[in-house]
Every structure is written in C-alpha cells, then in structure tokens.
Amino acid sequence: MNRWNGLSPGELALLDTVFWSTGLSRDALARRSAFSKTRANAVVAGLLERGLLEENGLQSSSGGRRAETLRLHRGLGVLLAADLGATGLRVGVLTPDMQVLARHVESADVRKGPEFVLARVRALLRQLLEQAGRSTHDVIGIGMGVPGPVNFESGQLVNPPLMPEWDGFSIRDDLKADFAAPLFVDNDVNIMALGELWRLQRSLHNFLVIKVGTGIGCGIVCQGQVYRGATGSAGDVGHICVDPSGPRCHCGNLGCVEAMAAGPAIALMARAAVQAGESALLAETLASTGTIRPEDVARASRAGDAAANAIVQRAGGLIGQMLASAVNFFNPSHIFFGGSMMRIGPLFLASLRQSIYQRSLALSTRQLEIQISPLGEQSGLIGAAVLAMQETLRMKGAA
Amino acid sequence: MNRWNGLSPGELALLDTVFWSTGLSRDALARRSAFSKTRANAVVAGLLERGLLEENGLQSSSGGRRAETLRLHRGLGVLLAADLGATGLRVGVLTPDMQVLARHVESADVRKGPEFVLARVRALLRQLLEQAGRSTHDVIGIGMGVPGPVNFESGQLVNPPLMPEWDGFSIRDDLKADFAAPLFVDNDVNIMALGELWRLQRSLHNFLVIKVGTGIGCGIVCQGQVYRGATGSAGDVGHICVDPSGPRCHCGNLGCVEAMAAGPAIALMARAAVQAGESALLAETLASTGTIRPEDVARASRAGDAAANAIVQRAGGLIGQMLASAVNFFNPSHIFFGGSMMRIGPLFLASLRQSIYQRSLALSTRQLEIQISPLGEQSGLIGAAVLAMQETLRMKGAA
The missing domain is CATH 3.30.420.40 (ATPase, nucleotide binding domain)
Structure with missing residues (x-):
C-alpha cells in the first residue's frame, strides 16, 4: 500500500498515539506526542493528506469551540x-x-x-x-x-x-x-x-485481566505493556496450588485452582450436590438433559438454588485465594474479570472480591479495584x- | 558542581550507559548507545575533558589491540x-x-x-x-x-x-x-x-531476588526495571498464605509464609524440637545460651543434626511452595536468593529448589535458574x- 511508504519514525509514533487514544482532539494529541503543537499540526496535515488519518467529526470540548478528533483512516x-x-x-x-x-x-x-x-x-x-x-x-x-x-x-x-x-x-x-x-x-x-x-487508552499501567472459563488464566499489564514473562508463560495462574490435598489436575499436580474452581470443576461439584440430594433444581436438569453444564449451575444460582450458590461461593473463594497471592506479589491497581464463568452473576464476583480482600495485605488492596471487564466478552x-x-x-x- | 552544568540529554544518556556497563570498551559503548561510533567518540572526548568520565585502564580485547574501558570519574x-x-x-x-x-x-x-x-x-x-x-x-x-x-x-x-x-x-x-x-x-x-x-549490566530482564531473613521479601525486575507495583507494595510475598490452618502472623492473617518459615519461625521450630527431645545439639545450645537463634539452627544443620535438617527442609519447602505460585504467575528467568537465612547452607537452597520445581508448571521452569545471589550480602x-x-x-x- 503506497500510502505507507517512507513514513518517518515521528509520523509512525503519531499514528501509534492516535491508535492508542481514539477520540483524542488535535490539541490533546499534540500534548501527548513528543512534538510541539505547530509541528504536530504539520505532521497531522501530512498524514491526513496521505490518507493515513481521517477526521472523526467533532467532539464537544470543555471550552467554547468544538475540537476535531482523529482516527486511523478506515480506507x-x-x-x-x-x-x-x-x-x-x-x-x-x-x-x-x-x-x-x-x-x-x-x-x-x-x-x-x-x-x-x-x-x-x-x-x-x-x-x-x-x-x-x-x-x-x-x-x-x-x-x-x-x-x-x-x-x-x-x-x-x-x-x-x-x-x-x-x-x-x-x-x-x-x-x-x-x-x-x-x-x-x-x-x-x-x-x-x-x-x-486499548479501551483504557493506556491510562492504567499495572493491572490484571482474569479469564475464568474452562481454564483459568491471567493477562498481566506491567508498566503499560502486556507482560509475557521470560519464556512466554507469565500469567499461567490456573495451576497454582490452592489445596495440597486437592484432586489431581490434568497437568499432573494436585489441587490446582483450575482443577478445583473452573467451569468443569463447577459442573462436577453440581453432580456431587445432586448425588447428595442437595438440589432438586440441578437434579431436574440432570434428569432432563443427561448432564450438568457449568451454565446450568449459573442458572440455578441466579434462580436462588442454595446448593448452586454454595458451589459458586466455593469456586469464587478458591480463585480469590489464588489471586490474593498474585495481589501481594504484583500489587495491581485493578483486576478485571472475564470469561464465560462470569455469566454466573454478581454472587460469583462478590465471592471473588471477598476472598481477595480477606487474604491480601492491606497495603496492596487499599486502592485495588475489582470489576467485571468493561469490554465484557x-x-x-x-x-x-x-x-x-x-x-x-x-x-x-x-x- | 560545575562539571555537571549544561549537559545535553545525549551526554546524560551516555553517562547512564557507562554507569550500567562498567568495563565496557569504547567500541562496545558506541554499539550500546544511540550514537554512531564517530559521534560516540566525540561525546566521550567531551565527557573525559569535563571530568565526568575517566579511563579505566586497558581491557584485553579479542582482536589484536587492547581496548580502553571507561567509568564514571571518581573525582x-x-x-x-x-x-x-x-x-x-x-x-x-x-x-x-x-x-x-x-x-x-x-x-x-x-x-x-x-x-x-x-x-x-x-x-x-x-x-x-x-x-x-x-x-x-x-x-x-x-x-x-x-x-x-x-x-x-x-x-x-x-x-x-x-x-x-x-x-x-x-x-x-x-x-x-x-x-x-x-x-x-x-x-x-x-x-x-x-x-x-547493575551487576548483570541489565543483561537479564525478568528476574526475582528473594530475601529470607527476619521477614521474607521479593524484589521484582520486570522488563529491565525494578517494579514497585501500583502503590509500592509489589513483592510483599511474606504474607502469602501457605497453610490456611497455620499460626497467626503479626499481619493478622493465618499461615503467612513469613510466620512459618522465616528466621523467627525457624528458631521456634527448633525450640519445639528440643521440647520433643529430638536434638541433643540444640538442647545443649538452649541450655548454655538460654535461647535458640536462627543461626544456631543453621550451625546445627551444617553439623548434620537431623532435627535441624528437618526444620531447614520444612522452611525451604514452604518458601518454595509460595515461590512456585510466583513462578507460575511471573515466569522469571532467574531467582536469586539472599538474606541472612541463606547462611544456613546448601541444604536450604536444595529444599527451596526442589519445592519450586515440584509445584511450578513445567513450561515456567524449563529455563528457570535458581541460585544464591552472586553479590551475596x-x-x-x-x-x-x-x-x-x-x-x-x-x-x-x-x-
């Protein structure tokens, strides 16, 4: 594509800044870039002309006039x-x-x-x-x-x-x-x-994203960058031990949090609850569909089934116990939760929160925010x- | 100090490079800096003249002639x-x-x-x-x-x-x-x-330094920088729980690794061993000095006392269990141990190593090196x- 040819490092840096700050006005962009306002305007004019940037329409500004915002060119x-x-x-x-x-x-x-x-x-x-x-x-x-x-x-x-x-x-x-x-x-x-x-426009520098689904994983943002570790396996928290006498995980170790609290473990706990006669609702599901899936436990929990709620709280407690270690170690400002298990609802998030706050050092949690990932699924x-x-x-x- | 006045950002960056690469030849320095060789030599000449750098004598080079190395001026x-x-x-x-x-x-x-x-x-x-x-x-x-x-x-x-x-x-x-x-x-x-x-001249980017003394702490180097966390408490691993039914820690929680495996806990375990009649050597220490200090356990362990060795192995196992979580989370390339408890000797390091490798994911430990901090105390x-x-x-x- 010809319009890319011969870009200077400064122009590329400005494209990168626009990409990471969608909706930014030209003035704000100049402040965020390494350029003076005049120079930034000249570079922007060149990039608009080459068809690399385009105007995004007007943004209501705090002052009188309305500021134009920029974005990468959709062409x-x-x-x-x-x-x-x-x-x-x-x-x-x-x-x-x-x-x-x-x-x-x-x-x-x-x-x-x-x-x-x-x-x-x-x-x-x-x-x-x-x-x-x-x-x-x-x-x-x-x-x-x-x-x-x-x-x-x-x-x-x-x-x-x-x-x-x-x-x-x-x-x-x-x-x-x-x-x-x-x-x-x-x-x-x-x-x-x-x-x-990207959603945060890099405004937070040290945070965790936790996915709870079939497995449990953690994305780490450290000093404004996604951190992958020495050999690419950073954030592999699903195999952190939460109970040395717990069940064997597919990784070979005992009591991994993934084996005890992710989707399949939640379904297993539900089967046990049915066998123990603790939930008529889950028993009905098993009888009519021949199986219990994690989403059945989620639905039962939202319907107020006590056994399902106990399972959700147990899973949230174990994941929170593991995350308390991660919080003590990493001291993030935010934890965002995502993954299919978060559909369980507010009880799951509440259990996670309670467990993290209970087991982490006060200093690490004083300003810690824990929420569902705003981008959701x-x-x-x-x-x-x-x-x-x-x-x-x-x-x-x-x- | 006058010699500092009016330094350009490029000159300061070069001083920083010299500081972080002691013993580097001028050629290697030019390669490591953002300058061309000619420009780097000119900047170095200026800094030598101003008394900010000085020559460090000759370094044997791989080629024929010997290369001069540079350092910050001792004046x-x-x-x-x-x-x-x-x-x-x-x-x-x-x-x-x-x-x-x-x-x-x-x-x-x-x-x-x-x-x-x-x-x-x-x-x-x-x-x-x-x-x-x-x-x-x-x-x-x-x-x-x-x-x-x-x-x-x-x-x-x-x-x-x-x-x-x-x-x-x-x-x-x-x-x-x-x-x-x-x-x-x-x-x-x-x-x-x-x-x-500094010792590594920034050649490793993601590693941990663990201090085991009266407390247990962790220094984190992430992407070539010391990482302090969102509110400065990153690496506060001493209060990670290793046993939910463990003793109460001074932080208020139960079973913190610091309360179960740092210096004072090692001394407490030794007193218990004496009371149980498990160690004549430690009993003798208690009788003659009125107390048992962590260094007494270290000495007994080095002398081959079985009870002292069991205590050392238990402490190393618990700290290793906590660090396995940190390894799964952070995937460091190296762990360096320091602090007064490392004087215990090779058995302690061996117990730490065994416990970390046993509980961490294979992918995280495949290239992990665990050693005593080369700078020592x-x-x-x-x-x-x-x-x-x-x-x-x-x-x-x-x-």
Missing part, C-alpha cells in the same frame, strides 16, 4: 480478529479504529485439532468479510488469541495443556495461503489484557484486532 | 549507602563506579525506632567518610534500603509491619541537616534487585549505592 483496510476459547470461538472484521463491521460467535471444541478448527475459522472469516463488503485484499492484519501458552515470535503453541493436539502447530503457516496479511497469535488472556489496555475480539493493528504499525516502522 | 565524589535489615545494618562509602572505599556491618534492632537507628547510621557514615579520607562535601548522593514498604516519591515508610515505629517517618528530613546530597530510600529487597541488575549495599547514583544522574537530567 487503510480492515483487520481480522479471532478469539479461540476452549469451547467457543468468536471472529470479527474490524476497522483500524476498532469499529466492529461484522462478527460471529459459535461453540467449538479446540480438542478437535488445529486443521479442523482453523478450517472453520477460515470459512467464517471469509463469510464475514463478504458480509462487510470487503475482500481478502482489504485485510491489513490478522490477530488471533488461543487458550494456551504461545511462543509470540513464531506464533506456535507450546505444550498447551487444554489443547495438546496443537503443540508446535504453526497457525501462521496454516492461514498463509488464504490471507496475504501478516498474522499475529497470542494467548487468549494476553489479548484480553491488550483489549482492556468482546475483550478478546477487540484485543486480537488491537494486536493485529499494533504489530502492523510496528512492521511498517521496521520496514 | 565526581562519593556515594553513601545504607542497607537496614530488621536485625542488622550495613553502611558504606562507594565511588561512582561502585568501588567500596569503606564499609561497616553491625547488628541493630529497627524496632528501637527511627531516631535511635538513624543516629547510629549518621555517626557510622561520618566515621566511614573520614576513614575513606573524604568529607561530607564530597558526597553526591545517598541511597538507603529499609525492611518495609516505602513510598518511593516521599521516601517515607508506609505501614511497615516489622517496624511500626517508622510509619510515616521522613528519613529524608532526618538526615537533611547532616548531608547536603539528595537521599533516596527504597525497600531493602528492591535495592537488592537493583544491585543485581553485599547486594543491598551495592544496590543502595546504585539507587543513589542512578537517581543523581536522573536529577542532573531533570535540572
């Missing part, structure tokens, strides 16, 4: 985003300023292996592109989140406990034939953290698109 | 460093390139309060200055580590559990009358981490001086 193309969970996938087509043009959610089983799952992702992305009135030539970058540890450089999964069939598989090679645009893969919780960081999709746009800008800088 | 003045532990203090006078000119170690009790302890620190620093042939006018910066949470901006302690008398006390104001140089205060474990980071003193020099350079930049 640059579109981003494809895919957020793979252990049991579901979410795909979308987004503009460079994170407007969702088309999206789709469906259940999926990552254990069916990469060929099967990626064939479906590929087909859905093509459908969504068509639905958005775009072609594969319009795609400037692809971002994908997967529920396992990822080598960020190679885009390969490394020993993923929930999806062993994917070990060492190159998603990048698999999708190369379909889309010419570069593909970036990261852990599902890291992209949720990236999505929240979109955080992974948005984050995957942010990853694609961020890395695409970085590549333009390196080119 | 700039000296740094004062103080490393306060709960039961001991270590003070020193150092050159800008971290050569120790004079130092002193003695036992101390921080619970005697700030006036008492700081009067002693003040007297010792004056003595050491004299011993090094310097005066208070030669002091360019003072660094101090304290065993509690510190508000880094104000230099005040915030709710320190081991030294409640110091809460809100301004060490900076207290020492202002004695030394004109700026004083910087940080947590004792953060300065140990800073010392190791000097790491805090060096770190305090690094803090002083680093912040002094930063102030020159801001001036």
